[in-house]
Amino acid sequence: MNPGEESLTARALARSIDEICSRHPGALRFMEVCGTHTMAIHAAGLKKLLPKNLQLVSGPGCPVCVTEKGFIDRAILTGEKHRACIVTFGDLVRVPGSSGSLATFRAEGGRVRVVYSPADAIGVAAEEAPRPVVFLGVGFETTAPTIAVTLKMALSKGIENLFVLPAFKTIHQPLKILAAKEDLHGFLLPGHVSAIIGSDSYGYLVDEFQKPGVVAGFEPLDILLALRDLVQMAAAHQPKIVNDYKRVVRGQGNSAARSIVDEVFEPTDALWRGLGNIPGSGLALRGTYAKFDATVQLPVEAAPAKDDPRCLCAAILTGGKTPDKCGLFGKECTPEEPVGPCMVSSEGTCAAYYKYGAG
């Protein structure tokens, strides 16, 4: 498609959305669950195309943002106490802990290495041996299998100095909590998480909560199409789960990826910024793989962490507030000097508002 055709298609979809919304009394409020969608919506300026009574709010699908401050503290303490090399995705490095970030830990002589792929941690472990190497296990269903495969490789290669500090999250349990909110009328469902778990797995949104959900791709037109389908279903009170990203997402998801995850991990409770402890919403290393668990093999004692009470990340991650309502936004909290993780992550809502504006 050429840019002219793209623009025409965008106008056609925006017009359909506008027509449905103009006939609908009151506001329609949808949550884009995934942080990559948040960024894509703002980068393309899609909110400018939408009618006033259609509101989009961000959800908890930014793994760095939902990770509790105490996790950063534990990572730094593990590095200090066990002289461990911390290996992480780049997004986590500048997230503030209680006293400094991994960036300040590195500046003070700590060892922190950033990788693009969890598989790179295997090479890092070989280079750093005998020093313990701790991979920070942050991510959703998309990322968990990549770490599961990495640990299977580490096991078969007999690597002894690689560990994972787990803070994995799974999306269904928080989604059930959010679906119960009366002021949310539907969900733009994550594309790449759904590639693993399958679009059929969201049936409870309709059966238990009578709310529609649309699995969406990440191109601006993909998102507009998904929003049109959401608006249509919500306005007609005919909730369904629709898969608008069929080129990547299958109804049953990727069963090979899920069986690797099931071999390495088992469900556990997890702490979410903004949502607290949610039973069964995390992943713990199971059986043979427990020997890679840094919380067990390299224990530390971390004091409970407290967030800056002025930071609205928790409310922003649950669709309660938008960043422009935060007194710190753009003043004390900027991408260079972040207070909360939503301003640090490349898919954080505050980062999206800061870079591209509210609209």
Place this chain on the structure above:
Amino acid sequence: MCLAIPMQLIEITGEGLGKVNSGGVKTDVNIMMIPHARIGDYLIIHAGFGIEVLDKEEAEIRLDLFKELAAATAQEEEA
């Protein structure tokens, strides 16, 4: 963090390993969780791992839908 992009599989290099190409940039990826991937397929790559194979037929269906919408809008706007 769940960012993923399509890249074309050009070679199987080992058990569960492949080489992909995107605009002339070639890189090694792990394909252990997509055993159904074949050379020539476009893979969805996340953090160095193939997480799914792009369904070309579905991609074309989507493109056709968008093109139809564009053509209809162009006609309407001219009228």
